Every structure is written in structure tokens, then in C-alpha cells.
Amino acid sequence: MNSLSRIQAPAAQSVTHPWWRGASIYQIYPRSFMDSNGDGIGDLPGITAKLDYVAALGVDAIWISPFFTSPMKDFGYDVADYCGVDLIFGTLADFDALVARAHALGLKVLIDQVYAHTSDEHPWFAESRQSRCGARSDWYVWADAKPDGSPPSNWQSVFGGPAWTWDARRGQYYLHNFLPEQPQLNCHVPAVQDALLDAARFWLERGVDGFRLDALNFAMHNPDLTDNPPAPEDGKVRTRPFDFQLHLHNQSHAAIPAFIERIRALCDSYGAVFTMAEVGGANALAEMHAYTQGQARLNSAYGFDFLYADRLTPALVAQAQACWPCDGEHGWPSWAFENHDAPRALSRWCAADQRDSFARMKAVLLTSLRGNPIVYQGEELGLTQVDIPFERLQDPEAIANWPLTLSRDGARTPLPWVAQDEHGGFTAGSPWLPLGEDNLARAVDRQEQDPSALLHLTRQLLGLRRENAALRWGGYAVLHADECSLAARRSDGKQSIACVFNFTSQPVPWPDGVGRAGKILASVNGADLGTLPPFGALLIEEQA
Incomplete structure (x- = not known):
């Protein structure tokens, strides 16, 4: 425990x-x-x-x-x-x-x-850059420079700088949305x-x-x-x-x-x-x-x-x-x-x-x-x-x-x-x-070696999710959400589980829409039915 x-x-x-x-x-x-x-x-x-x-x-x-x-x-x-x-x-x-x-x-x-x-360094690119008319010439995104020699468009790379690099072998720019070493495949x-x-x-x-x-x-x-x-x-x-x-x-x-x-x-x-x-x-x-x-x-x-x-x-x-x-x-x-x-x-x-x-x-x-x-x-x-x-x-x-x-x-x-x-x-x-x-x-x-460690809690929670149909497959309905707390209901038609959370470092009132009865499946940080201490959380199997 x-x-x-x-x-x-x-x-x-x-x-x-x-x-x-x-x-x-x-x-x-x-x-x-x-x-x-x-x-x-x-x-x-x-x-x-x-x-x-x-x-x-x-x-x-x-x-x-x-x-x-x-x-x-x-x-x-x-x-x-x-x-x-x-x-x-x-x-x-x-x-x-x-x-x-x-x-x-x-x-x-x-x-x-x-x-x-x-x-x-992929062989496809090595072949594509050699010629404009080879078997894989269009497998990457190639384009001519603008008349002033600048890249074909203003597109920018995720990793910084233009998304185009000049390749002298083909005399064209190739596209790379990430690194220049990651040329863009032409999936068209x-x-x-x-x-x-x-x-x-x-x-x-x-x-x-x-x-x-x-x-x-x-x-x-x-x-x-x-x-x-x-x-x-x-x-x-x-x-x-x-x-x-x-x-x-x-x-x-x-x-x-x-x-x-x-x-x-x-x-x-x-x-x-x-x-x-x-x-x-x-x-x-x-x-x-x-x-x-x-x-x-x-x-x-x-x-x-x-x-x-x-x-x-x-x-x-x-x-x-x-x-x-x-x-x-x-x-x-x-x-x-x-x-x-x-x-x-x-x-x-x-x-x-x-x-x-x-x-x-x-x-x-x-x-x-x-x-x-x-x-x-x-x-x-x-x-x-x-x-x-x-x-x-x-x-x-x-x-x-x-x-x-x-x-x-x-x-x-x-x-x-x-x-x-x-x-x-x-x-x-x-x-x-x-x-x-x-x-x-x-x-x-x-x-x-520590029964209270997060590792053990994670194992217990993953097991709980695996074996409870409402948590694994059920719908999700928000019952209450304000700046501090959240309450939701997971339900698959046969089982209903209320999920209640305090997102703050201070105690908060019990959220509206959630009863104070039911079977507690999981509780952390001292949370109990009707009580939400700092960062408290509960999973409650609701009574039919």
C-alpha cells in the first residue's frame, strides 16, 4: 500500500x-x-x-x-x-x-x-541530386532560383534560417523544413x-x-x-x-x-x-x-x-x-x-x-x-x-x-x-x-525500495486503467472546471468513475456536480470523499 x-x-x-x-x-x-x-x-x-x-x-x-x-x-x-x-x-x-x-x-x-x-546521405538523395532527368530526379523537392538568385519562396526552416539550400550539382535549390541535412521528400x-x-x-x-x-x-x-x-x-x-x-x-x-x-x-x-x-x-x-x-x-x-x-x-x-x-x-x-x-x-x-x-x-x-x-x-x-x-x-x-x-x-x-x-x-x-x-x-x-515512490504509484494506476472499462474506453464528461479544480466522469454504460483533481498548492472546495459517496479506486496526497487538499486527486467508482 x-x-x-x-x-x-x-x-x-x-x-x-x-x-x-x-x-x-x-x-x-x-x-x-x-x-x-x-x-x-x-x-x-x-x-x-x-x-x-x-x-x-x-x-x-x-x-x-x-x-x-x-x-x-x-x-x-x-x-x-x-x-x-x-x-x-x-x-x-x-x-x-x-x-x-x-x-x-x-x-x-x-x-x-x-x-x-x-x-x-540517403542513396535516394544522392541519386536525385545528380541529374534533373534521372529515375529519382523528382523524389525530392527541387526548384530553380529566382532571377536574382534567391530561394524559390520565403519558407523558413523549423530549425532556423531559410528552408532552401542551394545544390551546385543540379544547379537548383532543395527544400528542407528542418535541417539542411534533411531534404524534403516529394510525397506527391x-x-x-x-x-x-x-x-x-x-x-x-x-x-x-x-x-x-x-x-x-x-x-x-x-x-x-x-x-x-x-x-x-x-x-x-x-x-x-x-x-x-x-x-x-x-x-x-x-x-x-x-x-x-x-x-x-x-x-x-x-x-x-x-x-x-x-x-x-x-x-x-x-x-x-x-x-x-x-x-x-x-x-x-x-x-x-x-x-x-x-x-x-x-x-x-x-x-x-x-x-x-x-x-x-x-x-x-x-x-x-x-x-x-x-x-x-x-x-x-x-x-x-x-x-x-x-x-x-x-x-x-x-x-x-x-x-x-x-x-x-x-x-x-x-x-x-x-x-x-x-x-x-x-x-x-x-x-x-x-x-x-x-x-x-x-x-x-x-x-x-x-x-x-x-x-x-x-x-x-x-x-x-x-x-x-x-x-x-x-x-x-x-x-x-520505497513503497511511497512515484514508480509504484504509476504501476498501480496503469493497472487500474487497464482493468476498468470506464477508464480505458469510456466517454469523458466534464462536471466542473474552474481555475483550481477539475471534475470529470468516465463512463462506458456499465461503470461510472468520477475523476477529481486539485491543480493548486492550496486546499480547494469539493467541486460541484460530484457526490461525496462511492468507492475510492485511487487517492493521492490525502484526498478523500469531500476533501481536496493541495494537489489532491481521486478516482471514485460512483454508485448506480
Whole structure:
């Protein structure tokens, strides 16, 4: 029994839904999960060695960030071979062993697919840049200079500077929405789509259970290369030229859903394969709805509602849930509070002296949402953002925009397994990023020995979600939301669970619309029926 929480043992429920619906997913960033060979970089055998730990959390699936052959200019999101494993991570045999072990433990395996761009070291690009009339000459986005020699349009890169780079081999500019080393694939070309689907088929044949589709709304551009209009002033600090534009033409083309339908058709031919899109930007919600519409498109999408929010508020949660109504017309959402691209949530959302209690409330909240909760590695330990000094930065975006952009490296630091080890038990060598002293104190071995630790609470909550139909599949109705507290009801027709939260460091009144009776399934920070102390949270099975 957790001294800081009460968890009611769940009752078994029959499952009539596809495995992915409501599934809890654990994101693994392979460079930082576990290093098996002492080179300071995590790898596939390291993941396999620690899958028992992941399975014990109670998640249904793992999502592994890119491990493909890559020069690592953007740490794997610049793919040089879609069907190869980079040597720093291991071999195809290592991947096969990982899948086999995961499946033996009852875990599904999801991997990234990066369809918007490749590495400039991919053989496709090497061929495309050689000639304007070769077999792959149109596989990337090429365009002539303007009469004055300037780029074809005013489009800007996410990572800073123009989204066009001059290539003397072809005497043209090529498009890159991210790094110059990540040339934009021309997914308008059917042969490009065919090649990407062949890559997906390669991994499906190896037993992969689903895909997270990276930056999917960047997969197609406006072929007219129309200039983007300036963004209206919004009072926010703009750290990149990218932020000065409305991105109407360099991304989000209307032809993307047709490509999505080809992806879904391929996945469906392999059975219950899960597809989830990453979609960001000003029009993300409309695009996520479009990409998950009906039965012919993707199963789910997750955006950036929480990932870059500087505060966690009842209004933010209520609004995010309201955008995905349970009406049969909208798709199924997935939710992440943090990931490899976003700062650790506890460093954004609460004061340092509140982190322990806030983390418990946050854990109850994430596992109570309608959709698929995604736990980023270390979130179950309460890891915080590590301050990486400039001379140790690895992230190209952080280096280019330092010091105004918060480094992604601070959320990518190695997972601490052993508190008393200099490198947290992550590696026998020198880790590619420092772990951070605060996070070493939250190591797995130390939390395993502490019944009140966040790790144990996370396991209990994930188990509770897995076994209660209302939490896993039920609808979501907001009962009360003000500046301090939130109350919602999860219901599947047979079971009704009230979810009550205090988002503040002060006691708040019991919210309207929630009774003071029922069976408490979970309680943290001293919350009880009718009482909401600081950062209190409860899950209450309501009486019929």
C-alpha cells in the first residue's frame, strides 16, 4: 500500500475493443534508455534487457524512437536507410530479438516512421541530386532560383534560417523544413509513396505492431511554392524565423489524407496494426481530425496540447478532451505530457518544492484521460529537465538558437537505473549526455525500495486503467472546471468513475456536480470523499 495514495485492486473486465484502443504506451528514446556495450549510447540489446521493467509498469505497448541507419545530424530523424539498424544501436538480429522478447512479455511494439524527409546521405538523395532527368530526379523537392538568385519562396526552416539550400550539382535549390541535412521528400510522387510503403512493409514483416508517423503534416507541400504570409503579432517571443510566418504552403497539403489511406490499407492487411500521427502547428486539431476520420485513415493522433504548455490547468484539460468527443464521428486521441522533443513536465508545471505531490496528481490525471496515455521514459520516476551547458549540447536546434530555445537535450538525458553509480547504471562508459544529480536521486533501484515512490504509484494506476472499462474506453464528461479544480466522469454504460483533481498548492472546495459517496479506486496526497487538499486527486467508482 502506498502511504501517499490509496489504490483499489481492479476487477477483471472483458475486452471487446481492438488492443490499441485506450492502450497505455511507453516511449523509449533508445540513445538514453540502456547501454549494453559501454560506448555511452543506449542500444537495442539494452532495451531488450530492460523490457521486464517496462512490462511490470503495466503498459500495453512500447514506442521506440528511430534506430535506423543515420548520420545522426538529428539523432535518427535523418534516415539514411529505412530498412537498416544503425550500428550504434545494434543489428537487425538485435531488433528481432527485441520484438520476440516484447511479445513474450505481452507488449506490442511501435516504431517511428519518418516520411517527410530523409538524410542527405540517403542513396535516394544522392541519386536525385545528380541529374534533373534521372529515375529519382523528382523524389525530392527541387526548384530553380529566382532571377536574382534567391530561394524559390520565403519558407523558413523549423530549425532556423531559410528552408532552401542551394545544390551546385543540379544547379537548383532543395527544400528542407528542418535541417539542411534533411531534404524534403516529394510525397506527391506515387513512386515515393510506394517506396515508403515498402519500408513499412519491411518492418511489418518483422512483427512490428504499429507506427508513430513523425511530422506527418509536413509530408506534402504546395507545388506552386507560394510564399507564406507573415504571422500576426501575438505577444510571444519569437526565437526562430519560422515563427514569423503562417505555414500555409510549406506543409499540410490537401493530398496528405489520400496518402494516409494507402498507409492504413497496408497496415490493415497485417491485422490489428496501430497507426498514430504526430501533428503540430497552428491548425493541428483540424488536421488531426482529418487524418483520423472514418475507418480508412489513421487510428489516432497526438498533438501538442500539453507538450509545450507552460501551465497545467483545468481549462487546458477540459478543452483538450472536448476536442475529441465520443460521438462516433471523430477519431481517437493519444496524449503525452512530455517526450523527446518537449521539456520535462515537472520542470514546466510546478515549483521545485512541489514536484513530488504534483507528480502524483499528474500521474492520476494522465491515466484518467480518454485516449491513449503515453508515458515518456523516466516520467514514471518523476525526472526533471537537466540543465545542459552549452559546451555539452548535442541538439542542433538548441545550438542554433541558444540561449533562447530550451534544449531538447535536457529531456533526453539517460535513464537512471542505479542511484549510487556515477552514471546511473546506464553505461559502463561515459554517457553521451549527463544524467543530472537530481535525476540520479530518483533512480529505479532507489524507488523500487520505497513503497511511497512515484514508480509504484504509476504501476498501480496503469493497472487500474487497464482493468476498468470506464477508464480505458469510456466517454469523458466534464462536471466542473474552474481555475483550481477539475471534475470529470468516465463512463462506458456499465461503470461510472468520477475523476477529481486539485491543480493548486492550496486546499480547494469539493467541486460541484460530484457526490461525496462511492468507492475510492485511487487517492493521492490525502484526498478523500469531500476533501481536496493541495494537489489532491481521486478516482471514485460512483454508485448506480
